[in-house]
Amino acid sequence: MLDNQSTMSDSSLHLLIARRVRELRAARGLSLEALATHCGVSRSMLSLIERGESSPTAVVLEKLATGLGVTLPSLFEAPAAAGDPVSRRGQQQSWRDPHSGYVRRNVSPAGVGSPIQLVEVEFPPGARVAYETAAREAQVHQQVWVLEGVIDITYGEEVFQLGAGDCLAMQLDRPMAFHNPSASTTRYAVAITTIRS
Structure with a gap:
């Protein structure tokens, strides 16, 4: 069973998702407006997500992942030591x-x-x-x-x-x-x- 000890606080996780969405959007050279149009998420919602001020649902995050050309798990990736083959x-x-x-x-x-x-x-x-x-x-x-x-x-x-x-x-x-x-x-x-x- 998943345990609460491995769950980040809501605010920390929102900031992690915010950073990943900003990074991925910037890497693709997309404006907020362009990504919003591309993935079918409102610009205001996207802006809230990128500031870590929203609790997006799985459905919204899947739309963002699709629009950014990545998988849903990619939006939750925390920085890790490059090449570390073990996930504790x-x-x-x-x-x-x-x-x-x-x-x-x-x-x-x-x-x-x-x-x-x-x-x-x-x-x-x-x-x-x-x-x-x-x-x-x-x-x-x-x-x-x-x-x-x-x-x-x-x-x-x-x-x-x-x-x-x-x-x-x-x-x-x-x-x-x-x-x-x-x-x-x-x-x-x-x-x-x-x-x-």
């Missing part, structure tokens, strides 16, 4: 979605240049999150491996009901939704890789 549990960033209450924790070491990102998720009973994911410049592939509980994943028009031990592979190129239909928390791991041409 106590230093891994956890974040709680203010809308659904689901908690995600970046597991992979940052700064090692690996194309693979691992995330652990705790999804509360009855929670639902729907992403308007669309095709990206680079192909992003994701696998969801259920460790405990059950999760229903809608991928485009298909619905997959997964239980403990099940694993679903998909490309992040269409809308998707996650729903925990049970009365217990579901825990799953996500492996994400980006293929650039």
Whole structure:
């Protein structure tokens, strides 16, 4: 189970996300207005996020990640010693979605240049999150491996009901939704890789 000790304070995490969004936007030479238009997030919301004054939902952060050409876990990456191949549990960033209450924790070491990102998720009973994911410049592939509980994943028009031990592979190129239909928390791991041409 994810523990509270590895969760940053809300203000620290907002500042981390703010810095990452500013860095990524600057690296792509985008103005606030251009990024807002590109990803479908209002300029005022984007400005609040970049100042660390907002608690954006997972849906808003996914829109930003798509618009910036990165994966969602990339928005939570803290500075790390370049090349350190070990990600210690106590230093891994956890974040709680203010809308659904689901908690995600970046597991992979940052700064090692690996194309693979691992995330652990705790999804509360009855929670639902729907992403308007669309095709990206680079192909992003994701696998969801259920460790405990059950999760229903809608991928485009298909619905997959997964239980403990099940694993679903998909490309992040269409809308998707996650729903925990049970009365217990579901825990799953996500492996994400980006293929650039």
